[in-house]
Amino acid sequence: MSKKKIVVLGAGFAGVSATRQLSKTLKDEAEITLIDRHSYQTSMTQLHEVAAGRVPFTNAQYDLQKLLGKRKNVSLVTDSVVKLDKEGKKVITKNGVYDYDYVLVAIGGEPNDFGVPGVKEFGFTLWSMDDALKIKRQLERMLQMASVETDDEKRKAMLTFNIAGSGFTGIEMVGELIDWRKKAARDWKLDESEITLNVVEMMPTILNTLDRKQADKAHAYLEKKNVHILTNHGITAATQDHIVVSVGARGEDHVEKQIPSYTLIWTTGVQGNTEAQASELTETERGHRLLANDYMEAVGFEGKGIYVAGDVSGHMTDGRPQPQIVEAAEQTGHTAAANIIAEIKGGEKHKFVGKYQGTMVSVGSQWGVAVIGKTRLTGFWAMAMKNFIYVLYTLQLRSAYYCFTYIKNEIFHTEDERNLFRGHASRRGNVLWLFPLRIFFGLAWLLDAVPKIFGNASQSWMGSSLKISTFLKDNGGWLQTPAELKAAAAHTASKAADAATGASAAVHTDSTNVSVQQAVAALAKHGINITNINPAKGITYEYGTVPAPITNGVPHWMQSIMKIFMPNTETGYNIALFLQKVMSFVELGLALCLIFGAFTFIASAGTAVLTVMFATTGMLTWVSLWYIPVAIALMAGSGRAIGIDKWLQPWLQKVLGKAWYGKSKSIYKER
Structure with a gap:
């Protein structure tokens, strides 16, 4: 069975949404050609921001190669439509001729000057x-x-x-x-x-x-x-x-x-595209909009594979054409695509029913009004909703690139306080000043990981030097025998006594602190009560005190999870030892990434996650919580100052972008 040829005219919201739907559903059954005058989709609702210089023009351009080029059944063509030969089923452009079985006309609208002179x-x-x-x-x-x-x-x-x-x-x-x-x-x-x-x-x-x-x-x-x-x-x-x-x-x-x-x-005002006249399709009563029936077929050409969608469409609802807004454009595009699919694959066509969730109007960069359903939003919340909708649209396009670009230009790189947060999120500091902090933080993790890997874990920088196997035994009560419990109790009792009298210098480490808490619990089981140990709660450390752990042992919900993956068997014990080694090497890898400035965003985020894990399992004290805000600060591109990321990140973006999206061009030609 030969593949059906589908030509989509116009890469606006209607054309792109229809192309995506057709491509996904008709993977091996159709060849789709998307033709537009430009090599990009224009985000019409951001043009005022470009005109007033708030964002760069690239923020309102979604390159078609990045949106659709990776789809094997889609060809992109940068050209202008001259005529639609309905009898010969051909689309004639300035530079070529394209045969079709189905054509979707979605060439958008244009301003209406109402004949006002000048x-x-x-x-x-x-x-x-x-x-x-x-x-x-x-x-x-x-x-x-x-x-x-x-x-x-x-x-x-x-x-x-x-x-x-x-x-x-x-x-x-x-x-x-x-x-x-x-x-x-x-x-x-x-x-x-x-x-x-x-x-x-x-x-x-x-x-x-x-x-x-x-x-x-x-x-x-x-x-x-x-x-x-x-x-x-x-x-x-x-x-x-x-x-x-x-x-x-x-x-x-x-x-x-x-x-x-x-x-x-x-x-x-807005009217249908005057280029629609060249296609010689039936127009509505005015405005150069092409009349479409309930299935988005061009009126007068039903059954001939000609569909209409977007602002150029004049589908009538209750005596009025559908509004020329983004929601209507996408919904008419989806309806037309669904009915083309129904013709090809067999199935029942469905009628267009416009469902509009609301309207939003920005009045500047910091204030707006919106109506979402029955909810009215004003000021900050209206603008927050508008930004959320834009982010949601980029995610619907499955484009992390444009999601990141939008957030960067609208929030983090906006100048002159012209954004939702009034500039508080847009200060561009020199990441060079993060270099000393990055090195210090990397060394902190390195000095914690090395003793664990090479066996000298009695002292470590963070203090969380307990082995996972020991940690699980002491806090959870599994992976051990009664004899081991007795020996552990005696061992921790000795450390508790040293800590109580100040004879042990190790009281200054988080490791000893956790052991002290374990000792109190273990000795209590044997009828021995120690009341003179009072761990200090707080985020600052005072000499001669024992920092308090964030949690009193492993929370019950965490114990339940651990027991599933590490049961009280020899296999469970081996798993615990394996995880101990893995976590130690993960710490070492994160430390080296931070020190040399490679993948610092990922490494910093990883250290924050590990710190939270340690904190919620009794392995960390309040004093060590500074790790989390430091990790967040270092996520701000700290590896690009005296670090490998200065060269690594641009190279990766270039290589991976080309592999995933292909090469963007100013003019696309059919494959």
Whole structure:
């Protein structure tokens, strides 16, 4: 049976989600070709952050090779669609022709200027990466020119920025400009009050598709941040140095006025992609959106293998097309893919039913509003939810790379306090200052591991030098005979007496401390009570005291686990000895990694885990808890300063990235 040929047009949210689903389900039954003008998927909901310079443009680009290139049944093509030959079942692009059995048209939407004169020539849209970068350059150019302009009126016009439209895109864009304004004024030696931000909206309210209560909160927040909300202002024309607005509510007399400005960011509407006209499919009543039935098939071409999804789709629900949002794009993509699969594998098709969980709007980097189900979120919690959704999306893509990239750029590498945590998580310290701590910490583990491996375990740096076999006997009461118990009791009694009289210098070690506690318990069983031993609890050490262990022996839940893996048999005893050696060599490996600065993130995390293990099994005192915060601190790339990680990590990222994702390119061609 020959493989079916499936062509997906457009690598937006709809196209990528559909391609992933088709690839996973039709592993050996189809050859899938994904065609897009770009070699990456654009995260549309992050474009305002790029335009205002909060994150690098790469943060909003998901390279298709990293998302899909490792799938053997998917070919990537960077090209523009010219025509869809429905009779010949061919997709014609600028540079090639592709046969298909099934085609999914998901070429997205584009801004709608509603025919307002001058918008195309002088306005800046925000619908692509190119748009975002043009806005960024325009903002920088206006600041540069205004900083040396002596004409007050012209200077004011240069520093007036108009955002047309108060939908999600417009409000998120002006929100970013609130944060940007503070930085821009400082960098160009301007007064922040000189920079004017206008939201120009023809309706009497803003965010009209959002819950009204949350929308009003956003309105109040914007006014508090000195943003001018110009409602009942309809833009009628745009020129290079001003916009013309018609002021007045519906049913009232309108007054026309001009607002001097060199920057108009147009976010007022979205329509289907005009390239859809080239495919000669049936459109809806307006907006260049392709009409689709309940199964996401192109109306008029049912049964011919032509499906539609995403913003270009005009599927009608209750007399209105589905919203042009991310959730709708992904859900229409999934529906179209599922029905293509049903045609190929046999099965019942299912209808599209939009299920939208909520809406979120960021108003700058630190504040937002959201409605999730019936829950309203405002401020920090709304932004936290938005960041969580982005992380969840990267995880759904199964991309640890983009998950890490998003978190890095949004939280840890964000400048000027422009993030959810107001900059507290974004300080870039020089890891060189961690070098002495890394060496000290590595030596601490080394001096603890070496005596255990080479047999001289009476003294060790950490003090947790008890062998696992002895530890289990003394704390759990298994893996020993009555004769061994008696001998152990006598041995620990001797140490307890020495500790009580101060005759033993070993009282200063955690090892002795644990033995003292064991001795008290063992002697009590034999009717001998010792009351003058009182271990000191605390995270500091005082000379002449016995540090208290974190737990009083092995907790019962831990004993139950240990007894399963190490029963009271000769085999269990051998397992305990084996684990003792393994743990000692693990400590040695972690110590060497820390000292030489190799895999320091993993090594530091490993030491933190081991410390917690020791702490919860009675092998560690409160004094030694400093190991955990030190390990966390050293996870911050400490091996890249006078360490092997400076060369090892970049090399591994290059080699493993190429092996897993393949080589990323600016232009992809069919395999």
